[in-house]
Amino acid sequence: MSMKSLRFILVIMLLSVQGFSLQSVDTATAKALLKQNGYQGDESQLKDMAKNYRDKKQSGIGNEKDTTLQKNDSAMQEKKEIPKGLPPEENSMYENILQNKIIDPDTILKKLPVFGLDVFKNMKPLSFTPENNLAAPADYTIGSGDEINILVWGRMNEEYRLKVDREGRINIPHQGPVAVAGLPFTVMQKTILDRMQSIEGVQASVTMGELRNISVFIVGEVKSPGMFTLSSLSNVTNALFAAGGPNKRGSLRNIQLKRNGSIIATIDFYDFLLSGKDNAGIRLKSGDVIVVPIVKKMAAIAGNVRRSALYEIKQGDMLKDLVSLAGGVSPAAWTNRIQIERFQNNQFQRVLDVEADKNQAIPEKEILDGDIVKIFPIVIKDDNAVYLSGNVYRPGKYEFKQGMKVTDLLPEFKSLLPETYFEYAVVLRQNPPSFLNNLIPFNLEKAINEKNSSDNIPLQTMDVVMIYSRDYFEPDRTVFIGGAVNTPGKQKILENMKIRDLIIQAGGLLEEASEERGELYRRVYENETVSTQKTGFNVSLALQDDPKNNIVLKKYDAVFIRNKKGWEQEKHVTLAGEITYSGEYILLKGETLNALIERAGGFTKDAYLPAATLTRPTVRLLESKRNEDYVNRLQSDALTVSTELVAKQQQAGDVQNLLMQQQQLMNRMRNGETAGRVVIDMTNEASYGDFLLENGDSLYIPKKAGTVSVIGEVYNPATFRIESGISSVKYYLELAGGAKANADIKNIYIIKANGSVLTHKSADIMEYTLCPADAIVVPQKVEYKNNFKIFMDSMTAVVQISSLLLSFVTVLIVLKSY
Structure with missing residues (x-):
């Protein structure tokens, strides 16, 4: 491939990166770009190369992945990026003053922004260009590609949309060609109107249609350098926004506009940023080049100014100019000393303290490249104030006046809140040179009553008058x-x-x-x-x-x-179930259970007294306390047992299993609900006749159940109907599938319907005759297998047997020797 062809392809690639279709770039633009890249061929060669390139693209030859050339330019320009969530806005200068925040310049230097770049922060390249449907200004210069609309009425009713051709002319039907390129809009309008209205009986109007596009180059320190297709109404400001704005290295005050190789304007973008004056209003033309050079001089100003930032400065700028760029100093700025950190001859950095004159004006001091200017805050505040605090209606600071005394702040007793302590109040005063707080006590009552007394202390600036409440000295009144x-x-x-x-x-x-x-x-x-x-x-x-x-x-x-004598709170008892008049009763003094049942009409005929249940709140609390005590003892015992097992070098798995069983038992006891049940035999009136009731007692008399329950370690725990004539424990255990292998048969027990428990110690459990509502409980056999002990016992037995055999063999040998 020849060098010329290679250069041409590079130009085409550059155009595609900028988002242009090949058809949208005219020959002059492409030729100008080629010449910048060293191409010296004539226009015919350029056209031939462009034609060959188009033919290859249409036939599928070449870089098929380069689809950028097929993008629509207007669609790209209309596509806008939705800005993401912005960081929270910082406090304004006045908010900091109101919040009494001290602005230290050194704390904000590291995050100091470059002034002016935030304007371009949320702009996407090619998203800020003038609309082509805007009205053309009077001085707009007509050029090739512009569309001119002519409306004719009267003898003729016609509408023409005419494009200015490459020769700068439009061809008006029935009138012929008219040269318009290079004419201002108003001149072009008058020229065409004169031509059209020369026809008798014809009126006409001339307006601009779609405006032409222009191609300009934006190079240097911008975010997206290259060639851009813009509206012919665009100026330098529009072009900068189209390129995404300068980067952090780019100058905002020395932007150059070049046309035909010459600088025709130098733009200071600060004019636009600070005052809104668009001095870059020169309208661009095709082939213009905008150069954003590297910034040459910058200085930072931070602290108590209205806008801390990095600013680009010009030769000869003074300190007051930099402060002016920052919006001026804040009211909280201390201008007696302004500090400048300056690099000296590329060898070291020096600190310069610039003192203000008597009028507190900004000193005359030239600012150099790389200077860091710090404006410090006022730290001495309220130096003409005195303070009042404590048990008063209007605490706060007051202006100090010469000859001021305590009673100037507290002229009368109405100034004090209730419960004021009059015998002791103090003035806190800072005396130079140590400025330590000194206490000056005084009698507040005497100070107010006797204004000429020594207790009415003369005040000084920064004094604090403290008035105490009686609660301060007598806190528990x-x-x-x-x-x-x-x-x-x-x-x-x-x-x-x-x-x-x-x-x-x-x-x-x-x-x-x-x-x-x-x-x-x-x-x-x-x-x-x-x-x-x-x-x-x-x-x-x-x-x-x-x-x-x-x-x-x-x-x-x-x-x-x-x-009052004999006063007692009402006591309530509930009778439920098979009671003639069940419900809640107020307990009379000394009333027994038997007396209350009689008052309630006695039992019904269906009452099953062996299963009666009496619960008492005080018993419930006592059971909960006992359970908690028992769980605590179990925890202590578990710790003791585990320690002993570890000391005896038992296996860790055995110790862990034992502890797990104990923990499960403790959890069941801790989480279980206590019933507060009092076991009482309701079948025998003598056992409950003199039973005294308490507040909250509840008696429930059920109907005859006709069932027994089997629970615990059986194959089918369930409740069974009592068979007629069959009521032994053995029979119902068999109905439940029998005991499991891990069941503790010897310790089976029976819970009677009234809550009492029957064990093997008091009866033959297997042959015991069950009553309705009884429950058979088959507990689990708890075994602790000590594998280590089993192993040691086995080894001991082996050793003993071995010793016995050895003795026997010895005897045989001895006998044989005889």
């Missing part, structure tokens, strides 16, 4: 009330508070409160001895404000209101 009141407990004691006030504060008396018996307990101090004194009072008279009974209270007093 309370009295206690208990007994028959609605809200027993501690109450805050108030001045001149009496027993009646305390009873009312506690919500008043309960129904059971005695009207006569109340008790007051008071601490009595005698030197170092403390004792408690009891004083009785009549509650009714105290509520009537009788001075002998409505006693004034002191701190730590305790008042008790006793119950």
Whole structure:
């Protein structure tokens, strides 16, 4: 392949990368790009090469993977990227001032942005170009490819859409060609109107149709350099946005527009960013080249300015110019000293402190490339203020005035909150040179009452006046009330508070409160001895404000209101099941179970008394406590057993199995619900006749069940109907499939319907006659196999047998020798 052909293919590849179809690039554009790449051939050779390239593409020869040339340019320009979620916006300068945030320049230097680049952050190349359907400005220059619309009416009614050809002319029907290229829009419009309206009886209007596209080159430090097809209305600003904007190395203040090899404009994009003035408004032409050079001079300014950033500077820019680019200093900036970090002769970095003049103006100091300017915050604030805090209505800072005293902040007692402590208040003062806090105590009451007294302390700047509440010195100023009141407990004691006030504060008396018996307990101090004194009072008279009974209270007093004689809370008992009048009953004093059953009408004829169930809440709580104690003992025993087994070098698996069994047992006991059942024989009136009931007791009398249950280690745990004449345990065990191999036959027990338990120690279990609602429980056999012990016992037996055989053989040998 020849060098010329290779260069041509490189140009075509460049065009395809920029998203152009081959047909959209005119010969002049392609030729200009070829010449930049060293191609010196004539136009006919260029056309022949382009034709050959098109023929190869149509016949499928060449790079078939290059489908970029088939993309539609307008579709690419219309496609826009949806910006992703933006980071949270930083506080503004004024928000930082309101929040009293100190802006340290050194903390923000590492994340300092380059000013101006964020404008292009969310723009995609080729997504910011003028629309071609906008009205053409009056000075728009007509060129080849523009569309001109002519509307004719009157003697003729015609509409023409005419394209300006390569020779710069349009061919108007019945009028012939008219040269329009190079004419401003208004001149072109007048020329055509004059031509059309020269026909008698004809009116016409001339407008622009679709505008031509132009091809420009954007090179240098931009995000997407190359050649771009833009609208003919585009200027340098449009082109920069089309290329994605300058990168971080690119200059924003020295952008060059080249036309025919000459620089026709240098654009400072800061004018657009800072004031909105688009000085880059020169309209582009095909073949224009926009160059974004590398930035040559930059300086950083950080801290208490309105916009900390990296700024591009020009030769001769002064410190005030840089501060102006940053929007000026903030109100919180300390301009007495501005620090500049500067690189000196590419050898070292120096620190320069620039001091402001008497007028606090920005000093005259030239800014050099690489300078870092720091504007520090004001750290001394409120130096003309005094502070008021504590038990006052309006705490805060106040302007200091010469001759100010404490009473200027607190002119009267109304300035204080209730419960103020008057005997002691302080002024915190920082005295130079150490500026340590010094306490100046004073009597607040005297200061307000006697404004000329020494307690009315003269104030200085930065003083803090602290007023205390009584709770600070007497934190537990309370009295206690208990007994028959609605809200027993501690109450805050108030001045001149009496027993009646305390009873009312506690919500008043309960129904059971005695009207006569109340008790007051008071601490009595005698030197170092403390004792408690009891004083009785009549509650009714105290509520009537009788001075002998409505006693004034002191701190730590305790008042008790006793119950009326014989007062008891109502006790409720529930009778359920086969009771004539079942339901909830209020228990009378000293009433027994038998008496309550009689009051409820006795049992029904279907009552099955052997299965009666009596539950009691106090028993339930006691059972829960005992279960918890037993589980705790099991845990302790398990730890002891495991320690002993490990000490005896037992196998780890055996120890683990034992601990697992114990843990399962403890979990079942801990998670099991306690019934609180009291075992009582309801078949014998003598056993429950004098049984006293408690609040919350519940008696349930079921109907005759006619069944027995078999549970535990059997093959078919179930409930079975009692067979007539057959009621032995053995029979029902066989119905349940018999005991499993791991069943503990010797320890089978029976739970009777009334909750009592029958074991083999008190009866022959297998031949015992079951009653309805009884349950047979077959427990699991618990075995602990110590494999290590079995092995050691076996080895001991082997050794003993071996010793015996050896002795026998020895005897035989001895006998044989004789």
